[in-house]
Amino acid sequence: MRRNGGRRLVDRVARVRELGIVVALGVLFGVTGAVNPSFLSYASLRDILLNSAIVAMLAVGQTLVVVTRNVDLSVSSVVGLSAFGGALILADHPGVPVAVVIAGCVVLGALCGAVNGLLVGAAKVPALVATLGTLYAFRGIDYAWAGGRQVNAADMPEGFLSLGSRSVLGVPLLALVALAVLLAVGWTLGNLRAGRELYAIGSSPEAAVLAGIAVRRRIVAAFVANGALAGLAGVMWAARFGTVDATVATGKELDVIAAVVVGGVAIFGGSGSVYGAALGALLLTGITSALAVLRVDALAQTAINGALLIAAIVLDRVLALRVAAALRRRRYHETTDPGRPADGR
Amino acid sequence: MDETPVLSLSQVSKAFGAVRAVREVSLQLFPGEVHALAGENGAGKSTLVKILSGVHRPDSGRILLDGEPVEFGGPADAQRAGVAVIYQEPTLFPDLSVMENIFMGRQPRGRLGIDRRAMRASAAELFARLGVHLDPDQPARGLSIADQQLVEIAKALSLQARVLVMDEPTAALSGTEVARLFGVARTLRSQGCALLFISHRLEEIFELCRRVTTLRDGAHVASDLIADITPDDLVRRMVGRELDALFPKQETEAGEVALKVRRLTREGVFTDVSFEVRRGEIVALAGLVGAGRSEVARAVFGIDRWDAGSVEVDGKRLRPASPTAAMAAGLALVPEDRRQQGLVMDLSIERNIGLAGLSALHRGPLISRLAERERARDWAVRLRLKFGRLSDPVNVLSGGNQQKVVLGKWLARRPSVLIVDEPTRGIDVGTKAEVHRLLSELAGGGVAVLMISSELPEVLGMADRVLVMHEGRLVAEIPRADATEESVMAAATGRSAA
């Protein structure tokens, strides 16, 4: 009985976790919109959606890895590699169908992910070390491949570039792709054994082995999936921005991890949802756009961005602590309820 | 019996480096029979279990399933072959709900992925069978050791295995839960399941099992029918010598009040707890699992903050929520969860023992490795620790030996008030007597001892006074003379108020 009460509260809190970000988003859009209504215009919202689509997709992929108590720092390099590779093929071989190029980029990303996954899952290199290494290595390959070359919008077929800006029913195509990825991954993590096993591995790797989970295979799979998503994000990047060189997405890994963390995914694995991560990505891009719109001094933007990021994490934590305390008190009042029959425990 | 064993080990050996944990041991598990495995700490019981479950691959020897040799490449293989295992140390996923812990990898499937409703119902059913009040949706994080153990048991039951291996499942449990567990075990037995049971509580072995295999130093000593031997025989087989009386608490004059707890309350956990412990006294804190005993100990020692009340040591009030202050005042706490709270598993034996008294090891600004080693060696010998080298990490020690390291770490501080939470959990009979002698000696030397124990014989044998908790309140104080199983249990279950 009392446990049920507690559970309902816990449930509600679990939902509140993501609600916190939703509230933060509301405040951000409310305040910015009040100061400058054009922020809430259709065109502006469309831009924000477009801008966050790529980071959100990367955050979703990263979540897959992070829940297993690993991390993939190399995503930014994979995005760079895939963006450049895709753009180069499109520019140099105009005959190749766009769909094939996109598929190729996804496969390229998956291969990079497989390298990471094998290093971490099979060779037991700690993820941070392995992916820090491949962060440098993949970027090195990218530079060597590019050799100072830049692929411009003019070199790529119109049909491909329009993917980056086209809308379906008023919603940008890229945002729809990201949403589809989000829902698919979200469902997998929540409702498939394989998904739940990822959480189990992150929660306690030793227990996962004893429970007969194929830990190695699952970890490799998480990295491969993340790599594939990074590959997809890479072509999306090329389509969206048109100009591609070897430096694409440099440094983005920290943005992605920030989104994941702000989204309430535990950095040490085992808990958190992709929805939170995607909202985190939306919040972070929202902040950047809002600062630009609010005419905040360019020099102060970085600082404010950092401050807001910390504020979001702190808020989330304080909320969680409060609720935990309330939960304990609540139990107290229930246990000291004089009318309650003793239950022999 | 002329049946073939479901699962048997034939001449298996396993060594870890220089340690030969298991040496050419054979074991046969028959359907419909509970088989006990007995032996001192470090005798190789858990290692044998892990060989059975595919965690370790034997260096030599064979595993036979239904008479056919098999190879277990990992726990998954064993599980598939119908072997369910409750490991000595609970291995749960703290972030996941209790029901997911039970059904991980085997969740019931519905049309849209996992069928949570079915999973919840099955979990609830299992708990009902065990008589446990746990919410299937509750996260495993924060469960007491006992509750964790119960979840492990539920998990093993849910496998509906042909062979159920239980490595000290009762170590953290009190009488009621043990009785329930035995009920379930008997049912399984009658359904033709083969069970392997490990416990350091000999009476449990005699109550439940039909056959017992004894190991000593990794080697097979004997396999007997329980009916043919006495507890003393069993102890002799395990230890290789005669043992003295088990609970030799010496009579001592109780001195001044050393620990005084007044109206201590932590909301939602325990309420209005007051008691005193005098020098030379051993006071037991008894109660059912979950009564809040460990929580009181944690608060007194400063791990958790209390909401109201006070704690005094030798007349001086303690600063709340500061273990450092408590230690400075002469308090020591041997916690119940040795892996999480008692030991730093990656650190060596000597560093673990030294950790609680670093200042004593300093020579000038630097640590003296010599002093550290001396201190560790001293206590390792006194506690009869079974170890390779003092620089080995503690995680290679057997469960009972790990417990000894925790004890050594705190005793080395020479505390004036010693709180021990389940001090003999997982400790073999020989050493248990040793620990009891030690506690009694300490009390004799003027230390005030507060002992939390779920083992009634231990409580009755050791305590000068018994405090009993029920649902977060102190409900009875029973002097040694009046303390009987009945009186303590009555108070613990809330049937009588003192």
Added chain:
Amino acid sequence: GTTKSDVEQQASASATAASSAAADPNAPIKQGLKIAFLPKQVNNPYFTIANGGGIEAAKEFGGEGKEVGPSDASASSQVSYINTLTQQKQDAIVIAANDPNAVVPALKQAMAAGIKVVSYDSDTAPEGRHVFVNQASAEDLGRTQVQLLAEQVGHKGKIAILSATPNATNQNTWIEFMKDELKKPDYKDMELVKVAYGNDDDQKSFTETQGLLRSYPDLAGIISPTTVGIAAAARYLSDSPSKGKVKLTGLGTPNQLRKFVKDGTIEAFELWNPADLGYLASYAAAALASGQVTGAEGEKFKAGKLGEYTIGAKGEVLLGKPTVFNEDNIDDFDF
């Protein structure tokens, strides 16, 4: 203690003339000169073109050119490269400085080891080099960009600047001249509302352009004096309702912007020819290393196909006026 004014006093007290050796204008260019090009950042298309020009020049006069450098545009990593080039005993270093001061100690060491130093694109502090090859005078660049935009917007309306990083030296100098130019009465109806920074990062420049249009819906034009910025801004505009309404100009390369000039997003923009810049710098380095010049004002040297150049005040050599690219002439250029 030591304060800024102490140091300034000392510095002015000890200021002495640098070049001592006499120049021999008729000395032939030595054969086999080793010339290293150290751009702000390798794999940057602009520098790839410039250094390509330089290496080609080296081939012409029988020398050997190479491009080395960091992949991030930071002063500290350039210093490591200067040090290694010194170790390798190059004959000359041609550098585009990421920080005018931070590279000076290392360059001084290089010069002490007999290596000639030419700066191009962005200058170092004068004591860190012998000659600076200036792509176009900062003043010309700043003012002509304003003039270009003013014509396009009819000398009326709000304008913004989309620059590189907040501390990019040459961008900031140009912006100063732009502001100065805007003070003239011709531009009294034009208002500079904001300087935004795209950090020479494509996506950031893109987002900043978005932000500009959102916060100033009545914006008339944007100047982006950086190749990365103008490309990103053009891409954003070409795809937005403001295409053609909000004018865009600045510095860019023809290959990058050809598409946008053709589709009407951009009317005109300007740039010097980066290949020529590298070519000239290469010849300047060779002239120094061969003793034709020492870097003093008034000295002359021949720069292959580009003809003769004279070293100006403070050791500066000016490449020439920037070229304006528009629909009519853009197809004549390929870089």
Added chain:
Amino acid sequence: MAVDLARMARRWEGLILVLLVGVTVWASLGVDGFANGSNVSFLLLDTTEIALMALTMTLVIVAAEIDLSVASTLGLSCAVLGRLWNAGLPIEAIMPICLLVGAACGAFNGLLVTRLGLPSLAVTIGTFALFRGLAYVMLGDQAVAGLPPAYTSLATASVGPIPLATILVAVLAVVAAVVLHATGLGRSIFALGSNVEAAFFAGVRVKRIKLWLFVASGTMASLASLVYTFRYASARADSGMGLELAVVAAVLLGGVSIFGGRGTLPGVLMAVLLLGAVRNALILADVANEVLNFVTGLLLVASVLAPNLGAVWRRRSSPQVEGKSVT
């Protein structure tokens, strides 16, 4: 298992040492200009800031935390220096202020981590942006030059081929190594990095120690900023951008476990030197920058991979579940 771990730990440092010696020998023989006093001097000088920050980063990571904001702290401290110098303060007064700024940055991280129990990775990703942003606010786009020659030349001066800055590193390294490996504080850091709950139960002042580790990390970053600023004779807000990953890479290459509780300072110092020597030798050998990055990455992975492959091989013959993988 026991033997394995100990042997492996030793083998790790051994491996780094062998690599270091190998690279040095190869470069001295095969690369022109490597084994030469002034180059050695450059090489050592070039690793100064990374080495300094790696010292405290080692302690922080052994304590199972991480500080990604070090490079930004360095930038902020540089910016403060530049700003105050422009304002006419004497440099002798500015330097302690910079150290205080660094300590304050560290304390800010530390308080968020210890008081609110936030994961340090999250906190320092936030302050990574915040501190860098403050640096821009402080100094904007300026590059402050004209710093006192007495100090700028001190920063590049050397005794023989050994730069003074390297001597500073050496002294601090000895201090850090003694603290970590031979004092009670060091024991406590290992314990809390390995199992924070057990350390707390043993009376280790977990929060206090962690707080001070972050303060030390911040202070060290600002000390590194002083060396950096004087070495380049220029104070800018974007100083040291991206160094945090280099520092973390060196620490991890040095065999420190990212999960805390394991690692040694000598290993880290050798790793810093190894990375520096490899970069230097490859640049001298005219190897393109992209290959350089690739090699750095490869080195990082390979160094961890090599000992692990052995373990994997052995695991093949006996499935081990409990033993945590190395590092």
